[in-house]
Amino acid sequence: xxxxxxxxxxxxxxxxxxxxxxxxxxxxxxxxxxxxxxxxxxxxxxxxxxxxxxxxxxxxxxxxxxxxxxxxxxxxxxxxxxxxxxxxxxxxxxxxxxxxxxxxxxxxxxxxxxxxxxxxxxxxxxxxxxxxxxxxxxxxxxxxxxxxxxxxxxxxxxxxxxxxxxxxxxxxxxxxxxxx
Amino acid sequence: xxxxxxxxxxxxxxxxxxxxxxxxxxxxxxxxxxxxxxxxxxxxxxxxxxxxxxxxxxxxxxxxxxxxxxxxxxxxxxxxxxxxxxxxxxxxxxxxxxxxxxxxxxxxxxxxxxxxxxxxxxxxxxxxxxxxxxxxxxxxxxxxxxxxxxxxxxxxxxxxxxxxxxxxxxxxxxxxxxxx
DNA sequence: ATCCAATATATCAGTCTGATATATTGTACA
DNA sequence: TGTACAATATATCAGACTGATATATTGGAT
Numbered sequence: 001x002x003x004x005x006x007x008x009x010x011x012x013x014x015x016x017x018x019x020x021x022x023x024x025x026x027x028x029x030x031x032x033x034x035x036x037x038x039x040x041x042x043x044x045x046x047x048x049x050x051x052x053x054x055x056x057x058x059x060x061x062x063x064x065x066x067x068x069x070x071x072x073x074x075x076x077x078x079x080x081x082x083x084x085x086x087x088x089x090x091x092x093x094x095x096x097x098x099x100x101x102x103x104x105x106x107x108x109x110x111x112x113x114x115x116x117x118x119x120x121x122x123x124x125x126x127x128x129x130x131x132x133x134x135x136x137x138x139x140x141x142x143x144x145x146x147x148x149x150x151x152x153x154x155x156x157x158x159x160x161x162x163x164x165x166x167x168x169x170x171x172x173x174x175x176x177x178x179x180x
Numbered sequence: 181x182x183x184x185x186x187x188x189x190x191x192x193x194x195x196x197x198x199x200x201x202x203x204x205x206x207x208x209x210x211x212x213x214x215x216x217x218x219x220x221x222x223x224x225x226x227x228x229x230x231x232x233x234x235x236x237x238x239x240x241x242x243x244x245x246x247x248x249x250x251x252x253x254x255x256x257x258x259x260x261x262x263x264x265x266x267x268x269x270x271x272x273x274x275x276x277x278x279x280x281x282x283x284x285x286x287x288x289x290x291x292x293x294x295x296x297x298x299x300x301x302x303x304x305x306x307x308x309x310x311x312x313x314x315x316x317x318x319x320x321x322x323x324x325x326x327x328x329x330x331x332x333x334x335x336x337x338x339x340x341x342x343x344x345x346x347x348x349x350x351x352x353x354x355x356x357x358x359x360x
Numbered sequence: 361a362t363c364c365a366a367t368a369t370a371t372c373a374g375t376c377t378g379a380t381a382t383a384t385t386g387t388a389c390a
Numbered sequence: 391t392g393t394a395c396a397a398t399a400t401a402t403c404a405g406a407c408t409g410a411t412a413t414a415t416t417g418g419a420t
Contacts, residue, residue, distance in 0.1 A: 003409095005375075006278075013285035023399050036280035040377050045401055067384070068399065079288070086282055086289045090297060093277040093304075098186075098270045100216035100335045105193035107328035108259070109266045114331065117270060124273075148287035151294065154356060155280045158349050165345040169338050176334060183378095185406070203368050220408050225370055247415070248368065 004085045007039055007047045008056070012082040015057060015074040017148070022048055022070065032152070035132070035159040048072055056081050103173075111177050118177070122170040125163050132159045184265045187219055187227045188236070192262040195237060195254040197328070202228055202250065212332070215312070215339040228252055236261050283353075291357050298357070302350040305343050312339045 014020060014028050022045050029039050048070075051057040056078035062069035074082070099121045106114040139153040194200060194208050202225050209219050228250075231237040236258035242249035254262070279301045286294040319333040 006281075007376075010281065013281070013288075016285065016288055021399070022401090027398095033281070033284065036275055036277045036284075038274065038276070038377090040379095041400080042378070042402075043376050065385095070400075082285070083289055086285060087293055090278045090282065090300060093279050093301070094218065095216055095275050095277075096218070097216045097273040097275075099273050100338060101186075101190065101193070101213070102266055102270065103331055104213065104216075104335050105196065105262070105266060106331035106334070108193075108196055109263055113267055114334075120270060121273070150356065151283055151286035154286070154294075154353050155284050157352065157356070158280060161345050161349050162342055165341050169341050172337060173334050176330065176337070187407075201368070202370090203366095207367095218408090220410095221369080222371075222409075223407050245416095250369075 004081075004088070005047070007043045008051060009082065009085045010037060010039060011044065011047055011051065011072075012056060012074055012078050012085075015072060016079060016082055019071050019073045021062075021072065025072075035128075036155060051078065114177055115174065118170055118173050122167065125166045125170075129160070129163045129167075132156055132163060136160060184261075184268070185227070187223045188231060189262065189265045190217060190219060191224065191227055191231065191252075192236060192254055192258050192265075195252060196259060196262055199251050199253045201242075201252065205252075215308075216335060231258065294357055295354065298350055298353050302347065305346045305350075309340070309343045309347075312336055312343060316340060 010029070010033070011025060014025055020028070022041070025044055025048075026039070026041060029037065048057065048059070052059045052072070056075055058073050058075060060071050060073075062071050099117055102117050103114055106117075135156045136153070139149050139156060142149050143153065190209070190213070191205060194205055200208070202221070205224055205228075206219070206221060209217065228237065228239070232239045232252070236255055238253050238255055240251055240253075242251050279297055282297050283294055286297075315336045316333070319329050319336060322329050323333065
């Protein structure tokens, strides 16, 4: 089996729910998938053209709007490709935190600088957590109507739990740094 | 200020503690930094040559061993470069979990397949957690002798806390999937 | 002796990011 | 009514990095 390109799989996954433009795909990623996956336009647009060439998606111009919109939809072959990928074992789960990297080498600059990075991290997490909690409320309400929400909720719960743990770690990290 | 390449910074960070070969640098990454950063030989070896050309590191052949060893050391310029990077604000903290991606699109294949991915994730975390707990013990003992261990311990505590949270999430995720 | 795992360096096709370019549409507000 | 600005929309490219592959040596087990 050919090595599945991640960007192809995410796009097909999103298209399996609804028809989308490249711009809308990017927006979905930046909101719904933000906490565990990302992608740039530089990979999305070439991938879309490639998916069409391989018969996994279709492209059509939007005749309703005056905008230069290109709407993509998944094909049956695309759905098969997605299902196959979903059933393959996970290749890689990766955490890549520059904050921890700078902390690891922190002795070179000292405690004051390390504290700055921890507090910036804490601030960012505190700002993002409310969006996850809001999503949790919405999804719990909509759970009865649409069972696909259950899978989305699973990832939101992951985000909430880890973010809350991050905040606990920040507290302890500051204590440890101060010499406690 | 020129955009600091991450691979340059990690290598200089490791060289700031001790002289190392490219192979040893990779080993440090795969053990100590594993939980928050990774790098491949394909980036390490070219970066090492580049660092030497820019005067941030020096290269010398190991005359003691019969092996074709090339030992790298950080220069004063290299240390300045590292210190500057450490004081810059964090650009990106990124989590990229294929497990969550496949879960998000899980409705396409159903609960049984989702459960398989969650249990594989749970197994992997349970296997890795003991190494972090072991590192915690060692570092706590050595904390008095060497204060640089404090920074290493900070990242280990992050790993332990998040991994324990992952395991809690797995339990709840399985309940949620089963329809609870 | 022989085999295998670990040590050690290096390169390359292909993936993906981040920056940049370009143009249009909707909205606020003066 | 004009006009500025944010949002919508597509596209490309240099450069970073991965994963695979190649090559060769050394130490230890049997």
